[in-house]
Amino acid sequence: MANKDISRAVIRRLPRYFRYLGELKDVGVEKISSQDLSEMMHVTASQIRQDLNNFGGFGQQGYGYNVSYLYDEIGKILGLDQKHNLILVGAGNLGRALAGYTNFEKRGFYMKGIFDVNPALQGTKIREIPIMPMKDIPEFVKANNIDVAVIAIPKAAAVEVAKILVDCGIKAIWNFSHVDLDIPDNVMVESVHLSESLMRLSYNLNQYEERHGKKG
């Protein structure tokens, strides 16, 4: 795939394009102009043209973008046509929410096992996926060709579990624990720090109130 020279900034924006193109596709839209996409996405039309010209899929002047083609191309660049087996570590409230997250399969990620420290949960299932004790992680990862782990456990345990996961050959971690995982460069980490997101909300809300008064 000839996408070595696509900038990181464009890559960061791709999932949002993918989401909008998917919505258009779902409602049967076949083509869209950069102008119309610009209005939907609140991004300038020139930014859209620059970004999407990285991937081809744009027809003649006045035709607009072929929605389905662009959707597929961006999906391929994001690797969504690849299949990966994953495990979930942590079956608390957040873990259960993630286990029920049906977008995993749509994006090529198949949840094969769930692990938790709570003995009461072991032997039970979520959506037919078995919950097992933590000590079984290494064997399960090797036996089931697991390359991705989702971590949704308290931060102290997360650091230790991440080490175990790295040791047994996991290639990527989707981290919901409240800590930055210090792991080797050859293991990809994508963190969702809810607490930081809430603080940004707090900052923006309070800045607004300082400028406009509490009753805004």
Place this chain on the structure above:
Amino acid sequence: MANKDISRAVIRRLPRYFRYLGELKDVGVEKISSQDLSEMMHVTASQIRQDLNNFGGFGQQGYGYNVSYLYDEIGKILGLDQKHNLILVGAGNLGRALAGYTNFEKRGFYMKGIFDVNPALQGTKIREIPIMPMKDIPEFVKANNIDVAVIAIPKAAAVEVAKILVDCGIKAIWNFSHVDLDIPDNVMVESVHLSESLMRLSYNLNQYEERHGKKG
């Protein structure tokens, strides 16, 4: 507060400083050099000095930063010393995970009510917080001085609910629905798009595999 001229980039980094300073404070560290903080956070010491010099709280050369003072100052800038009442819309798996999220109170956000379309849930409680029908939102928001809403419902419903929330005077929305909410500028929105985060993970994982082969 004289922080009108702090750049957006610095603001975006503040929650992470706050998190690290909080951890240091929790284990009793009173001061830290920019060099030590740099090693912990994997950010250059010069970046840290530039960022934190925006807020004072740095002692003499060779003393380092006063952890507790800086933690409090950054907390104030983030507005974490302010109190806000919030409601949660959506008591599905993700909503339940968020309702159990104990960081809300620590950051000054008090969950007063939960709303869901499922009649079976109405009248029940999560952590002593009552679950009510959606139609009660406007009255509840006004009666309880609610200024923040957390939305964790499917995207089609989210657009409609956001309009209702704006109409009844909500000032900020923490959005977990899979959609960009198109609401007035005077209402702050902070979105957590899990799907986009998963796609970034997918992209990085597949790029790595393309460069190094499937077996990493």
